[in-house]
Amino acid sequence: MNGPQDLGGQMGFGPIDPEPDEPVFHAPWEKRAFGITLATGTLGAWNIDESRHARESLHPVDYYTSSYYEIWTKAVEKLLVRHGFVTEAELAAGHAQGAGAMPKRVISAADVGPVLKRGGPSNREVGVRPRFAAGDRVRTKVMHPVGHTRLPRYARGKVGTVEALHGGHVFPDTNAMGEGENPQHLYTVVFDGREIWGPDSDPRLKISIDAWESYLEPV
Amino acid sequence: MTARVRALETILTEKGLIDPAAIDEIIETYEHRVGPKNGAHVVAKAWSDPDFEAWLRRDATAAIASLGYIGRQGEHMQAVFNTPETHNLVVCTLCSCYPWPVLGTPPVWYKSPPYRSRAVIDPRGVLAEFGVTLPEETEVRVWDSTAELRYLVVPMRPAGTEGMGEEELAALVTRDSMIGAGLALDPTVLA
Numbered sequence: 175m176n177g178p179q180d181l182g183g184q185m186g187f188g189p190i191d192p193e194p195d196e197p198v199f200h201a202p203w204e205k206r207a208f209g210i211t212l213a214t215g216t217l218g219a220w221n222i223d224e225s226r227h228a229r230e231s232l233h234p235v236d237y238y239t240s241s242y243y244e245i246w247t248k249a250v251e252k253l254l255v256r257h258g259f260v261t262e263a264e265l266a267a268g269h270a271q272g273a274g275a276m277p278k279r280v281i282s283a284a285d286v287g288p289v290l291k292r293g294g295p296s297n298r299e300v301g302v303r304p305r306f307a308a309g310d311r312v313r314t315k316v317m318h319p320v321g322h323t324r325l326p327r328y329a330r331g332k333v334g335t336v337e338a339l340h341g342g343h344v345f346p347d348t349n350a351m352g353e354g355e356n357p358q359h360l361y362t363v364v365f366d367g368r369e370i371w372g373p374d375s376d377p378r379l380k381i382s383i384d385a386w387e388s389y390l391e392p393v
Numbered sequence: 394m395t396a397r398v399r400a401l402e403t404i405l406t407e408k409g410l411i412d413p414a415a416i417d418e419i420i421e422t423y424e425h426r427v428g429p430k431n432g433a434h435v436v437a438k439a440w441s442d443p444d445f446e447a448w449l450r451r452d453a454t455a456a457i458a459s460l461g462y463i464g465r466q467g468e469h470m471q472a473v474f475n476t477p478e479t480h481n482l483v484v485c486t487l488c489s490c491y492p493w494p495v496l497g498t499p500p501v502w503y504k505s506p507p508y509r510s511r512a513v514i515d516p517r518g519v520l521a522e523f524g525v526t527l528p529e530e531t532e533v534r535v536w537d538s539t540a541e542l543r544y545l546v547v548p549m550r551p552a553g554t555e556g557m558g559e560e561e562l563a564a565l566v567t568r569d570s571m572i573g574a575g576l577a578l579d580p581t582v583l584a
Contacts, residue, residue: 179487179488180486180487180488181486181487181509181510182484182486182509182510182512182513182514182537183510183513183514184506184510185510187505187506187507187510187511188422188507189507189522190502190505190507190508190511190519190522190523191502191507192502192522192523192569192574193500193501193502196500197395198423198424198428198497198498199420199424200501201395202394202395203394203395203397203398203399204417205420205424206398206399206402206420207394207398208419208420208498209404209415209416209417209419209420209422210398210401210402210411211564212417212465213411213412213416213419214405214411216412225487225574228486229488230488234394238506241501242489242501242504242505243394244394247394247397247398247401250401251401252455254405254406258404259408260404260405261407264402264404265401265404268396268399268403268404269400269401269403269404269407270403270404270407273408274408274410277410280410280411280412281411281412281419282412282414282415283412283414283415283418286415286418286419286422287418287422290419290422290464290465291463291464291465292464292465293463293465293466293467293468294465294468295465295468295469295470295541296468296540296541297468308571312446322508324487324539324540326486326487326537326539328486328513328514329537337461340469340540340542343401343540343541343542346540356547357397360540360542363575364534370513370514371514375514376515376516376517376533378529378530378531378533379516379532379533379535380532380533380534380535381513381533381534381535381536381537382535382536382537382539383539384537384538384539384540384542385539385540386540
C-alpha cells in the first residue's frame with residue numbers, strides 16, 4: 175500500500191540526529207512492548223508480513239507522530255483484536271473479561287532461547303526455474319496494490335540489472351493478507367541513481383532492492 | 394504509553410496468552426546478550442582470516458552461524474565489503490529490517506523517517522551527518538532491505554593495524570561502520 179511507511183525519497187523529515195551512547199530501550203514500557211510483540215508473534219495466528227502490514231496501516235498522522243514502539247504496540251493491539259484474542263472492551267478496561275480465541279502455543283521462558291535462535295526462515299522450494307538470470311535487464315512493475323507490498327514506490331517502473339538470485343522466498347504481498355505463502359524466486363536488482371532520481375542524482379549512486387519475480391518484467 | 398502497555402500485558406497474562414517470565418527473557422536477550430559486539434567479532438575475524446573472509450563472501454549465513462550468531466532477523470545473511478571504489482550503506486525504507494544476531498536491535502535513527510527517507514536519495518548527505526566524507530570518485534551503493542535478506546557491511550580495515558589480533562581489531566569496529574553509516578576507527582586516533 176502507498177502508506178506512511180514507504181519513505182524512500184520523501185523529504186522534509188529533517189536531520190538524522192543520532193543519539194550518542196544510545197540505550198537499547200528508552201523506557202521500561204518499551205521493553206515490555208518489545209517483549210509482548212515478539213511473544214504474541216508465537217501464538218501462531220499471524221506472520222511477520224501481516225505484522226508489518228498492521229503497522230503500515232496506521233493512519234499516516236498516527237504513524238508519523240508515534241515512536242517506534244508506540245507503532246508496534248498499536249499494531250499488536252490491532253492484531254490481537256482481529257484474531258479474536260482480546261476485545262476492544264478489554265483494552266479499554268485493562269482487564270480480561272472472558273475467553274477469547276485459543277492460541278496454537280504460548281511461549282514459555284525456557285522456549286525463548288530456542289525459538290529466537292530458530293528464527294523464521296523465509297526460503298521455500300518453488301518448483302519452477304527462475305525466469306531471470308544474473309545480468310538480465312529488468313523493469314519493475316508499475317503497481318499500486320491496496321494491500322501489502324515490498325516494492326517501494328521510488329523503485330516502481332524502473333529499469334535495473336539482476337545482480338543475484340536468492341532462490342524461493344515467501345511472497346509477502348499475499349502472506350500478509352492471509353492468502354498464503356506463494357513463494358517466488360527472489361532477486362537483488364540494482365539501479366543507477368539517475369534511473370531512480372533523474373539527471374540531478376549523484377552520478378556515483380547505485381541502489382538495490384530485493385525483488386520477488388512477479389515484481390519484474392523483462393526489458 | 395506506560396499505562397497502555399501495562400494494561401495490555403495484564404490482559405494477556407490474565408488470559409494465559411503470555412508468560413511474563415518469557416517477556417523478561419526476551420528483553421534480557423536483546424538488552425544484554427545480543428549486540429554489535431557480535432558483528433565486530435565477525436568483521437575482525439574476516440580481517441584476520443582469509444579463509445573466513447572467503448566463506449563470509451560466499452555464504453554469510455553459514456560463516457556467521459559458525460561463530461554462534463544465528464536466529465531471528467538473521468536467517469538469511471549477506472556480507473557486503475567496502476573497498477576504495479565502493480562504499481556500502483544499508484537501509485530499510487519500508488520498516489526497520491536489521492541483522493539482529495550480529496548488531497542487536499536497531500538504534501532509533503535507523504528506524505526513523507529522516508534516515509529511511511534520505512539514505513536512498515542523498516546518501517552522501519546522510520554520511521556527512523555521521524562525519525563521513527567519501528572521495529568524490531567513490532561509488533555509494535545503497536542496499537534497501539526489502540526482503541528477508543539482512544546485510545552486514547564489512548568496513549575497510551584501517552591502516553596501521555597490521556600486527557593486531559582479533560580482539561584488538563574488534564574494538565575498532567563500530568555499530569555504525571557495520572551499517573555503512575561510519576568507518577572503522579583509526580587506531581592512531583583511538584590511542
